[in-house]
Amino acid sequence: MAHDPLAHVRDLFDLDDDVVYLDGNSLGAPPKAVAGRVRDVVERQWGRRLIRSWSEGWWEAPERVGNRIGRLVGAAPGQVVVADSTSVNLFKALMAAVRNTDRSEIVVDAGTFPTDGYIARSVAELTGLALRPAPPEELDLRDTTAVVLLNHVDYRTGRLLDMAALTRQAHEVGAKVVWDLCHSAGVLPIELDALEVDLAVGCTYKFLNGGPGSPAFLYVPRNAQHAFEQPLTGWTGHEVPFAMSAEYTPDPGVSRARVGTPDILSMLALDAALDVWDDVSLADVRAKGLALTGHFMRLVEGLPGIGVLTPSDEWRGHQVSLRHPDARRLVEELAERQVLGDHRPPDVLRFGFAPLYNTFDEAERAAAILKELL
Amino acid sequence: MAHDPLAHVRDLFDLDDDVVYLDGNSLGAPPKAVAGRVRDVVERQWGRRLIRSWSEGWWEAPERVGNRIGRLVGAAPGQVVVADSTSVNLFKALMAAVRNTDRSEIVVDAGTFPTDGYIARSVAELTGLALRPAPPEELDLRDTTAVVLLNHVDYRTGRLLDMAALTRQAHEVGAKVVWDLCHSAGVLPIELDALEVDLAVGCTYKFLNGGPGSPAFLYVPRNAQHAFEQPLTGWTGHEVPFAMSAEYTPDPGVSRARVGTPDILSMLALDAALDVWDDVSLADVRAKGLALTGHFMRLVEGLPGIGVLTPSDEWRGHQVSLRHPDARRLVEELAERQVLGDHRPPDVLRFGFAPLYNTFDEAERAAAILKELL
Numbered sequence: 195m196a197h198d199p200l201a202h203v204r205d206l207f208d209l210d211d212d213v214v215y216l217d218g219n220s221l222g223a224p225p226k227a228v229a230g231r232v233r234d235v236v237e238r239q240w241g242r243r244l245i246r247s248w249s250e251g252w253w254e255a256p257e258r259v260g261n262r263i264g265r266l267v268g269a270a271p272g273q274v275v276v277a278d279s280t281s282v283n284l285f286k287a288l289m290a291a292v293r294n295t296d297r298s299e300i301v302v303d304a305g306t307f308p309t310d311g312y313i314a315r316s317v318a319e320l321t322g323l324a325l326r327p328a329p330p331e332e333l334d335l336r337d338t339t340a341v342v343l344l345n346h347v348d349y350r351t352g353r354l355l356d357m358a359a360l361t362r363q364a365h366e367v368g369a370k371v372v373w374d375l376c377h378s379a380g381v382l383p384i385e386l387d388a389l390e391v392d393l394a395v396g397c398t399y400k401f402l403n404g405g406p407g408s409p410a411f412l413y414v415p416r417n418a419q420h421a422f423e424q425p426l427t428g429w430t431g432h433e434v435p436f437a438m439s440a441e442y443t444p445d446p447g448v449s450r451a452r453v454g455t456p457d458i459l460s461m462l463a464l465d466a467a468l469d470v471w472d473d474v475s476l477a478d479v480r481a482k483g484l485a486l487t488g489h490f491m492r493l494v495e496g497l498p499g500i501g502v503l504t505p506s507d508e509w510r511g512h513q514v515s516l517r518h519p520d521a522r523r524l525v526e527e528l529a530e531r532q533v534l535g536d537h538r539p540p541d542v543l544r545f546g547f548a549p550l551y552n553t554f555d556e557a558e559r560a561a562a563i564l565k566e567l568l
Numbered sequence: 569m570a571h572d573p574l575a576h577v578r579d580l581f582d583l584d585d586d587v588v589y590l591d592g593n594s595l596g597a598p599p600k601a602v603a604g605r606v607r608d609v610v611e612r613q614w615g616r617r618l619i620r621s622w623s624e625g626w627w628e629a630p631e632r633v634g635n636r637i638g639r640l641v642g643a644a645p646g647q648v649v650v651a652d653s654t655s656v657n658l659f660k661a662l663m664a665a666v667r668n669t670d671r672s673e674i675v676v677d678a679g680t681f682p683t684d685g686y687i688a689r690s691v692a693e694l695t696g697l698a699l700r701p702a703p704p705e706e707l708d709l710r711d712t713t714a715v716v717l718l719n720h721v722d723y724r725t726g727r728l729l730d731m732a733a734l735t736r737q738a739h740e741v742g743a744k745v746v747w748d749l750c751h752s753a754g755v756l757p758i759e760l761d762a763l764e765v766d767l768a769v770g771c772t773y774k775f776l777n778g779g780p781g782s783p784a785f786l787y788v789p790r791n792a793q794h795a796f797e798q799p800l801t802g803w804t805g806h807e808v809p810f811a812m813s814a815e816y817t818p819d820p821g822v823s824r825a826r827v828g829t830p831d832i833l834s835m836l837a838l839d840a841a842l843d844v845w846d847d848v849s850l851a852d853v854r855a856k857g858l859a860l861t862g863h864f865m866r867l868v869e870g871l872p873g874i875g876v877l878t879p880s881d882e883w884r885g886h887q888v889s890l891r892h893p894d895a896r897r898l899v900e901e902l903a904e905r906q907v908l909g910d911h912r913p914p915d916v917l918r919f920g921f922a923p924l925y926n927t928f929d930e931a932e933r934a935a936a937i938l939k940e941l942l
Contacts, residue, residue: 208615217619229610232833236603240779241582245591245908252780279828281802282656309803309828312816316799320694327814350812399829405614406626406832425690428655429683437913438724440701442686454653454683455773458780459606459834534619539811 199478200549206470207403207551214533214556219377219513219546222403224467231466235459247458255461256409256452262468263402263411266476267375267394268385273415275448276398276461280376280410281309283395286424286451287412288317288341291370291393293423297340299324301333301369307349310374314343330355339369341392346384347377347511350538352487352504354378354511361389376400377511379411381483381549383476386413393418401512401548404464412451419447428453470550482549483512486557490514490545493561498568503542513546518568527567533560573852574923580844581777581925588907588930593751593887593920596777598841605840609833621832629835630783630826636842637776637785640850641749641768642759647789649825650772650835652800654750654784655683657769660798660825661786662691662715665744665767667797671714673698675707675743681723684748688717704729713743715766720758721751721885724912726861726878728752728885735763750774751885753785755857755923757850760787767792775886775922778838786825793821802827844924856923857886860931864888864919867935872942877916887920892942901941907934 208226209215215223239247251258260274267274277283292300302314304327311327318325328334335342342364347354357373364371375396378384386394394413398404414422423444429435431452433443444450487504491514494500501517504510518524518541525537535545545560582600583589589597613621625632634648641648651657666674676688678701685701692699702708709716716738721728731747738745749770752758760768768787772778788796797818803809805826807817818824861878865888868874877889892898892915899911909919919934 208611210616213618215618221614221619221622223618224610224615229607229615232606232610233603236598236606236779236837237582240595241598241603242584244587244589244597245595245910246903247780248595278652278656279802279831281804281828282652282800285800307803308806308812308814308816311814312801312803312806315816316801320799397829405610406621407829407835408833409831410828425694426656426659427686427690428653429681429686430655432682432686438682440682440685442682442689454655454784455771455781457653457783457831457834459782459837460831461781463610463833529620536619 198482198554200474200482203470203474204551204553209551212532214560216533216535216545216547216552216560218548218552219400219544220536221406222400222548223551224405225403225470227466227469228405228463232459232463235462252458255458255465256456257449259461259465259468260411260448262465263379263398266380266471267413268387269413270387273448274411274413275451276409276411276464277452277456278410280374280395280397281313282426283410283412284310284313284374285317286426287372287393287395288314288343290422290424291341291372292317292321292323295340298338299326299340301326301328301335301339301342303344304329305348305350306343306345307374307376310343310345330360333363335364335367335369337367339367341370341372343372343374345374345377349377350515350542352510352513352515354509357384358389361391365390377513380471381512382480387415391415398464402464403467403470405460405467408460408464409457414448414451419450422450424451426453430455474550479549483547484508486547486549486552486554487512487514489554490547490557490561493558494564497565500568512549513544516543517541518543524564524567528563531563533563572856572928574848574856577844577848578925578927583925586906588934590907590909590919590921590926590934592922592926593774593918594910595780596774596922597925598779599777599844601840601843602779602837606833606837609836626832629832629839630830631823633835633839633842634785634822636839637753637772640754640845641787642761643787644761647822648785648787649822650783650785650838651826651830652784654769654771655687656800657784657786658684658687658748659691660800661746661767661769662688662717664796664798665715665746666691666695666697669714672712673700673714675700675702675709675713675716677718678703679722679724680717680719681748681750684717684719704734707737709738709741709743711741713741715744715746717746717748719748719751723751724889724916726884726887726889728883731758732763735765739764754845755886756854761789765789772838776838777841777844779834779841782834782838783831788822788825793824796824798825800827804829848924853923857921858882860921860923860926860928861886861888863928864921864931864935867932868938871939874942886923887918890917891915892917898938898941902937905937907937
């Protein structure tokens with residue numbers, strides 16, 4: 195393969211060389227910096243400084259770490275907060291998006307990751323709007339559409355949507371758009387500010403490597419923050435939380451999207467994990483992701499019984515999804531041979547390629563073992 | 569002081585002996601077991617086992633750790649789940665409590681911790697019910713009251729409410745009751761099942777020592793689970809999450825209160841922290857808490873300018889709240905002398921006594937230094 199400008203980055207990860215880890219689109223591998231940072235949080239920050247640590251960096255961590263993610267998704271500082279789960283952030287985003295609307299429907303990507311559809315249904319029921327699932331290529335947005343919720347990369351097929359075109363499509367009819375960046379944040383150039391995206395959410399435990407269940411993020415652009423009103427009015431979103439006042443006055447900025455006390459262990463594990471991007475160009479990451487997935491697809495195309503679900507053009511994320519009637523068994527047998535991918539029922543095998551740590555050699559080893567098993 | 573049956577438990581905590589830590593009601597001190605457990609989670613479970621750990625104990629952690637907390641609050645297994653923050657759980661609990669009600673009001677403790685009042689207000693606005701703040705001694709519950717939300721221990725004064733009597737009072741008019749156990753879970757005998765409490769929430773980072781921002785818990789009694797419907801319908805509350813089906817079907821049990829992917833680092837830090845209760849009797853914990861707070865109150869009563877807010881009878885939790893016009897300065901000067909309490913504006917000094925690690929000697933050192941400062 196061509197020169198890999200990210201080859202040295204793998205050394206920043208704590209990964210066994212005998213494992214071919216192709217599930218970073220589900221749970222990213224741990225950057226080496228995480229273990230030491232977490233130890234410091236537990237033993238020094240919590241153990242020695244105790245309650246004092248809240249005023250020594252903990253309280254502002256959701257905004258500070260949010261800014262680091264903002265840099266990876268094209269958001270200027272002060273517009274991203276790290277808090278809660280993706281599902282909870284979707285609820286906040288959709289409730290805020292339809293608040294005071296005179297429009298009558300929410301549109302959701304028909305092939306969405308389930309939680310997005312479930313939360314959209316719940317918001318529709320709470321607010322009396324209709325929910326209309328639609329395929330991204332036929333969204334049929336109208337002047338009755340309040341908001342459309344789209345997954346940037348389809349979790350099942352790996353298809354990448356055209357954020358610029360679809361955001362424009364929504365805005366042309368006066369609808370808002372909420373982007374779910376779970377499968378794209380950190381591994382593709384994203385330009386939330388430049389595209390004037392209305393709201394975005396994403397998780398941090400996939401390609402951002404924050405650790406299992408690490409807190410999610412929410413983007414609220416500055417000019418929309420004053421109107422961002424959501425029903426999870428927890429005390430940490432208050433303008434002056436420690437005034438302990440009886441009335442809720444939301445923070446004027448993105449902190450109004452905070453709810454309860456931030457989860458510091460996981461937040462600062464994520465903070466440490468984000469260090470791997472310090473000297474990395476997202477253009478290099480994207481180029482390597484396309485090269486890795488392309489190489490793997492070429493190696494497995496035509497294997498007996500295998501169908502390729504992932505687009506072969508550039509409109510794909512960094513996963514390759516294959517179909518095979520025995521998908522579950524194959525994923526299990528691959529795991530026995532130290533190739534870790536995952537299975538999505540009924541018949542999909544998913545292989546995630548994390549450009550920061552996966553190698554072309556790994557793509558070849560995985561393809562060779564799959565070929566043997568078939 | 570009398571023999572302390574819990575004296576040996578302090579050795580289970582990683583605390584400096586030159587610090588008098590009286591803020592465990594805000595952030596509990598770290599049990600020694602936490603550091604090693606978290607290291608194992610990061611380095612072995614995440615680093616070596618990677619995605620496989622989800623099926624090696626992670627997925628069920630919210631219910632398993634929930635059962636451990638259940639044992640401390642009088643809940644039989646299968647009724648407590650650890651997830652999200654207290655604020656988010658309050659939202660679920662109140663939304664579920666008023667669903668399909670034909671009653672017209674929510675009542676909330678007028679002196680509640682702010683987040684409870686904010687979330688109650690939000691639920692009232694979403695559902696069209698009225699919100700009526702009322703002092704616990706004059707709740708004036710009626711046949712129009714859908715639900716009453718009460719703090720078991722008042723965060724400001726340390727007053728303990730009579731859970732049995734107030735729960736009965738609610739049930740007599742056919743209202744539900746939601747108890748916030750943030751300041752009582754783990755340090756007082758609580759009998760949720762026996763008292764037929766409708767719903768309860770609590771945080772785990774105070775007297776349960778789960779670590780900064782560790783996930784909160786939610787109690788839904790078994791006979792109410794089938795009717796527990798809440799709008800945060802995230803995928804992990806689904807009956808068969810990995811079927812990835814388009815329609816949301818809630819889990820038949822308490823797992824329907826789950827939302828997004830559980831936060832494993834913090835969840836398993838909490839799990840390790842809970843080990844300290846393995847050989848401890850809650851009756852001993854309660855007796856020591858009353859003795860510690862009583863001893864401290866006797867030592868500071870009558871100091872110049874000091875008023876005692878905390879009840880002197882047994883209707884108190886394990887904190888002592890004092891009033892003084894210079895409360896903020898005093899808390900700062902105490903901290904300079906290694907006595908850590910906290911300040912609640914405008915004029916309250918709070919001292920939490922965690923029976924598992926605080927000592928009578930510490931109560932005396934804190935009182936002596938306060939006396940010097942005055």
